[in-house]
Amino acid sequence: GAVVSQHPSWVICKSGTSVKIECRSLDFQATTMFWYRQFPKQSLMLMATSNEGSKATYEQGVEKDKFLINHASLTLSTLTVTSAHPEDSSFYICSARVDSGRAGEQYFGPGTRLTVT
Amino acid sequence: GEDVEQSLFLSVREGDSSVINCTYTDSSSTYLYWYKQEPGAGLQLLTYIFSNMDMKQDQRLTVLLNKKDKHLSLRIADTQTGDSAIYFCAERPMGGGATNKLIFGTGTLLAVQP
Numbered sequence: 001g002a003v004v005s006q007h008p009s010w011v012i013c014k015s016g017t018s019v020k021i022e023c024r025s026l027d028f029q030a031t032t033m034f035w036y037r038q039f040p041k042q043s044l045m046l047m048a049t050s051n052e053g054s055k056a057t058y059e060q061g062v063e064k065d066k067f068l069i070n071h072a073s074l075t076l077s078t079l080t081v082t083s084a085h086p087e088d089s090s091f092y093i094c095s096a097r098v099d100s101g102r103a104g105e106q107y108f109g110p111g112t113r114l115t116v117t
Numbered sequence: 118g119e120d121v122e123q124s125l126f127l128s129v130r131e132g133d134s135s136v137i138n139c140t141y142t143d144s145s146s147t148y149l150y151w152y153k154q155e156p157g158a159g160l161q162l163l164t165y166i167f168s169n170m171d172m173k174q175d176q177r178l179t180v181l182l183n184k185k186d187k188h189l190s191l192r193i194a195d196t197q198t199g200d201s202a203i204y205f206c207a208e209r210p211m212g213g214g215a216t217n218k219l220i221f222g223t224g225t226l227l228a229v230q231p
Contacts, residue, residue, distance in 0.1 A: 006159075034218065043205065044160075044221045093159050103148045103167070104209060106219060108159040 003027055004096050006109035013084055013116055020080045021112045023094030030096035033077040034106060035069060038091045050077040074099075084116045121208055121222035128228045135193040137225045139206035142187060146208040149182065150219065151191045154203045163191070163204075193227075201229045 003026040013019050023033055031052045036044040048069055049057040056069035068080040077096075081088055091113050095106040121141045129135045141149070147168050152160040166173045166180045166189075173180045179192040189206055203226050207219040 004159075043223050046218055049218060095160070103150075103165050105148075105150065105162055105165060107162060108152070110159040111157070113157070 002098060002107040004094065004107050004109040006094055006112050008112060009110065010113040011115070013114070015085055015116055016083055018080055018082045019084055019114060020078055021092055021094075021114075023077045023079070023096070023109050025075045025096040025107075028096070029074040029099050031074060031099050032097045033071060034095045034097070035067070035077075035079050036093045036095070038093060038111075040091075044093065047079075052077075081114065084114070086116045089114055089116045121206060121220050123204075123206060123222040123225045125223070126226045126228070128230060129196050130230050131196060131198055133196055135191075135196045135200070135227055135229075137191045137193075137204050137206075137227065139189040139191075139222050140187055141189065141206070141208045141220075141222075143208060143210040143220070144184070144187060145211035147211055148209045149180075149189050150207040150209070151178075151180065152205045152207060152221075154205065154224070156202075160205065196227075196229050198229045198231055201227055203227070 005024045007022045033050040035047045037047050038044050046059050047062045050069045050071040052071045058064045071077040091111050093111040095108045097106045123139050148165050150165040151163045153163050154160045164175050166182050177194045181190045203224045205224050206222040
Protein backbone atom coordinates (compact mmCIF):
# COMPACT_ATOMS: atom_id res chain seq x y z
CA GLY A 1 0.00 0.00 0.00
CA ALA A 2 0.81 3.73 -0.01
CA VAL A 3 2.16 3.90 -3.56
CA VAL A 4 2.70 7.22 -5.28
CA SER A 5 3.40 7.48 -8.99
CA GLN A 6 4.75 10.32 -11.09
CA HIS A 7 4.54 10.87 -14.79
CA PRO A 8 6.66 11.36 -16.75
CA SER A 9 9.82 9.85 -15.26
CA TRP A 10 11.97 12.18 -17.28
CA VAL A 11 11.37 14.91 -19.82
CA ILE A 12 13.52 17.06 -22.06
CA CYS A 13 11.98 20.26 -23.34
CA LYS A 14 13.03 23.39 -25.16
CA SER A 15 13.48 26.67 -23.38
CA GLY A 16 10.23 28.66 -23.31
CA THR A 17 7.88 25.70 -23.36
CA SER A 18 5.71 24.43 -20.52
CA VAL A 19 5.88 21.02 -18.91
CA LYS A 20 3.24 19.28 -16.80
CA ILE A 21 4.14 16.65 -14.19
CA GLU A 22 1.50 14.42 -12.63
CA CYS A 23 1.53 12.95 -9.15
CA ARG A 24 -0.96 10.24 -8.22
CA SER A 25 -1.65 8.37 -5.02
CA LEU A 26 -2.58 4.93 -6.31
CA ASP A 27 -4.15 3.19 -3.35
CA PHE A 28 -5.01 5.89 -0.84
CA GLN A 29 -6.56 9.30 -0.64
CA ALA A 30 -4.40 12.32 -0.09
CA THR A 31 -5.95 15.66 0.75
CA THR A 32 -2.45 17.09 0.90
CA MET A 33 0.39 16.56 -1.52
CA PHE A 34 3.78 18.21 -1.58
CA TRP A 35 6.11 19.21 -4.39
CA TYR A 36 9.86 19.20 -3.85
CA ARG A 37 12.84 20.09 -5.94
CA GLN A 38 16.19 18.39 -5.56
CA PHE A 39 19.48 19.51 -7.08
CA PRO A 40 22.31 17.00 -7.55
CA LYS A 41 23.83 15.83 -4.27
CA GLN A 42 21.55 18.10 -2.28
CA SER A 43 18.59 17.69 -0.01
CA LEU A 44 14.98 18.21 -0.93
CA MET A 45 13.64 21.73 -1.07
CA LEU A 46 9.92 22.07 -0.46
CA MET A 47 8.36 24.17 -3.20
CA ALA A 48 4.69 24.10 -2.32
CA THR A 49 1.93 22.30 -0.52
CA SER A 50 -0.92 21.20 -2.73
CA ASN A 51 -4.36 21.14 -1.13
CA GLU A 52 -7.29 19.36 -2.73
CA GLY A 53 -10.01 21.80 -3.63
CA SER A 54 -8.08 24.93 -2.74
CA LYS A 55 -5.08 26.96 -3.75
CA ALA A 56 -1.59 25.69 -3.19
CA THR A 57 0.61 27.18 -0.50
CA TYR A 58 3.99 28.20 -1.87
CA GLU A 59 7.23 28.43 0.05
CA GLN A 60 9.09 31.70 0.19
CA GLY A 61 11.01 32.39 -2.99
CA VAL A 62 8.98 30.05 -5.19
CA GLU A 63 7.15 31.82 -8.01
CA LYS A 64 3.53 30.68 -8.04
CA ASP A 65 2.98 31.96 -11.58
CA LYS A 66 5.88 29.90 -12.84
CA PHE A 67 5.11 26.70 -10.97
CA LEU A 68 1.39 26.14 -11.34
CA ILE A 69 -0.13 23.54 -9.05
CA ASN A 70 -3.54 21.98 -9.40
CA HIS A 71 -4.94 19.41 -6.99
CA ALA A 72 -7.95 18.26 -8.95
CA SER A 73 -8.91 15.25 -6.87
CA LEU A 74 -7.95 13.32 -3.77
CA THR A 75 -5.55 11.22 -5.81
CA LEU A 76 -4.07 13.65 -8.34
CA SER A 77 -1.93 16.76 -8.19
CA THR A 78 -0.15 18.36 -11.13
CA LEU A 79 2.81 20.71 -11.32
CA THR A 80 3.21 22.77 -14.49
CA VAL A 81 6.52 24.49 -15.09
CA THR A 82 5.63 27.39 -17.35
CA SER A 83 8.06 29.01 -19.78
CA ALA A 84 10.81 26.67 -18.64
CA HIS A 85 14.43 27.81 -18.70
CA PRO A 86 17.65 25.83 -18.28
CA GLU A 87 17.88 26.87 -14.62
CA ASP A 88 14.61 25.01 -14.03
CA SER A 89 16.37 21.75 -14.86
CA SER A 90 16.15 19.63 -11.75
CA PHE A 91 14.70 16.52 -10.15
CA TYR A 92 11.10 17.15 -9.08
CA ILE A 93 9.61 14.86 -6.47
CA CYS A 94 6.08 14.79 -5.14
CA SER A 95 4.79 13.23 -1.97
CA ALA A 96 1.35 12.47 -0.65
CA ARG A 97 0.36 12.49 2.96
CA VAL A 98 -1.91 9.70 4.08
CA ASP A 99 -5.11 11.26 5.37
CA SER A 100 -5.62 8.52 7.90
CA GLY A 101 -1.98 8.29 8.90
CA ARG A 102 -1.40 8.79 12.60
CA ALA A 103 2.11 10.12 12.08
CA GLY A 104 1.25 12.23 9.05
CA GLU A 105 3.72 10.19 7.10
CA GLN A 106 4.42 11.18 3.54
CA TYR A 107 4.98 8.73 0.71
CA PHE A 108 7.08 9.83 -2.19
CA GLY A 109 6.84 9.38 -5.91
CA PRO A 110 9.84 8.16 -7.93
CA GLY A 111 10.61 11.67 -9.16
CA THR A 112 10.67 13.39 -12.54
CA ARG A 113 13.93 14.54 -14.06
CA LEU A 114 13.41 17.71 -16.08
CA THR A 115 16.06 18.91 -18.51
CA VAL A 116 15.49 22.21 -20.30
CA THR A 117 17.67 22.81 -23.33
CA GLY B 118 15.64 27.79 13.14
CA GLU B 119 14.82 24.92 10.85
CA ASP B 120 18.27 23.42 10.22
CA VAL B 121 18.55 19.65 10.21
CA GLU B 122 22.12 18.47 9.88
CA GLN B 123 23.70 15.16 9.00
CA SER B 124 27.21 14.01 8.25
CA LEU B 125 27.77 13.76 4.51
CA PHE B 126 29.28 10.33 4.17
CA LEU B 127 29.60 6.98 5.96
CA SER B 128 31.47 3.92 4.76
CA VAL B 129 31.05 0.49 6.37
CA ARG B 130 31.86 -3.11 5.54
CA GLU B 131 29.14 -5.58 4.69
CA GLY B 132 27.88 -7.29 7.83
CA ASP B 133 28.87 -4.44 10.16
CA SER B 134 26.42 -2.07 11.82
CA SER B 135 25.89 1.42 10.45
CA VAL B 136 24.92 4.40 12.56
CA ILE B 137 23.68 7.51 10.82
CA ASN B 138 23.29 10.62 12.95
CA CYS B 139 21.06 13.67 12.68
CA THR B 140 20.70 16.82 14.73
CA TYR B 141 17.68 19.07 14.55
CA THR B 142 16.85 22.40 16.11
CA ASP B 143 13.07 22.56 16.53
CA SER B 144 12.19 21.09 19.89
CA SER B 145 8.49 21.23 19.03
CA SER B 146 8.83 18.51 16.44
CA THR B 147 6.22 15.84 17.00
CA TYR B 148 7.50 13.14 14.68
CA LEU B 149 10.90 12.42 13.21
CA TYR B 150 11.43 10.27 10.16
CA TRP B 151 14.09 8.39 8.28
CA TYR B 152 13.93 8.11 4.50
CA LYS B 153 16.14 6.21 2.04
CA GLN B 154 16.88 7.42 -1.48
CA GLU B 155 18.52 5.19 -4.06
CA PRO B 156 20.17 6.78 -7.13
CA GLY B 157 17.70 8.48 -9.45
CA ALA B 158 14.72 7.47 -7.35
CA GLY B 159 12.25 9.01 -4.95
CA LEU B 160 12.35 8.65 -1.20
CA GLN B 161 11.30 5.53 0.65
CA LEU B 162 9.94 5.93 4.17
CA LEU B 163 11.94 3.58 6.41
CA THR B 164 10.61 4.36 9.84
CA TYR B 165 9.48 7.15 12.13
CA ILE B 166 9.43 7.87 15.83
CA PHE B 167 7.08 9.92 17.96
CA SER B 168 8.77 12.58 20.03
CA ASN B 169 7.77 11.05 23.36
CA MET B 170 9.65 7.85 22.56
CA ASP B 171 13.34 7.17 23.16
CA MET B 172 13.78 4.17 20.92
CA LYS B 173 12.00 2.25 18.21
CA GLN B 174 13.12 -0.99 16.63
CA ASP B 175 11.90 -2.41 13.35
CA GLN B 176 13.75 -5.54 12.17
CA ARG B 177 17.30 -4.41 11.30
CA LEU B 178 16.55 -0.76 12.02
CA THR B 179 16.84 0.91 15.41
CA VAL B 180 15.98 4.56 15.91
CA LEU B 181 17.26 6.39 18.97
CA LEU B 182 15.96 9.81 19.97
CA ASN B 183 17.63 12.08 22.49
CA LYS B 184 15.15 14.89 22.78
CA LYS B 185 17.26 16.86 25.25
CA ASP B 186 20.15 17.05 22.79
CA LYS B 187 17.86 17.10 19.71
CA HIS B 188 19.75 14.15 18.35
CA LEU B 189 18.33 11.34 16.24
CA SER B 190 20.16 8.27 15.01
CA LEU B 191 19.44 5.33 12.74
CA ARG B 192 21.27 2.08 13.33
CA ILE B 193 21.24 -0.54 10.59
CA ALA B 194 22.29 -3.97 11.81
CA ASP B 195 24.07 -6.43 9.51
CA THR B 196 24.44 -3.82 6.76
CA GLN B 197 24.12 -5.19 3.23
CA THR B 198 25.29 -3.82 -0.10
CA GLY B 199 21.65 -3.14 -0.93
CA ASP B 200 21.58 -0.64 1.92
CA SER B 201 23.92 1.66 -0.03
CA ALA B 202 21.92 4.84 -0.59
CA ILE B 203 21.40 8.35 0.73
CA TYR B 204 19.57 8.53 4.04
CA PHE B 205 17.58 11.59 5.02
CA CYS B 206 16.21 12.39 8.43
CA ALA B 207 13.23 14.73 8.59
CA GLU B 208 11.39 16.52 11.34
CA ARG B 209 7.79 17.63 11.49
CA PRO B 210 7.69 20.85 13.50
CA MET B 211 4.58 21.65 15.47
CA GLY B 212 4.49 25.08 13.87
CA GLY B 213 4.11 23.69 10.39
CA GLY B 214 0.43 24.55 10.31
CA ALA B 215 -2.36 22.28 9.23
CA THR B 216 -0.25 20.77 6.52
CA ASN B 217 2.62 19.87 8.89
CA LYS B 218 5.36 20.11 6.33
CA LEU B 219 8.58 18.19 6.80
CA ILE B 220 12.02 19.70 7.14
CA PHE B 221 14.66 17.44 5.61
CA GLY B 222 18.24 16.98 6.65
CA THR B 223 21.18 17.33 4.33
CA GLY B 224 21.42 13.60 3.68
CA THR B 225 24.09 10.99 4.47
CA LEU B 226 25.55 8.85 1.71
CA LEU B 227 26.04 5.33 3.04
CA ALA B 228 28.53 3.23 1.10
CA VAL B 229 28.68 -0.46 1.95
CA GLN B 230 31.90 -2.22 0.97
CA PRO B 231 31.64 -5.95 0.16
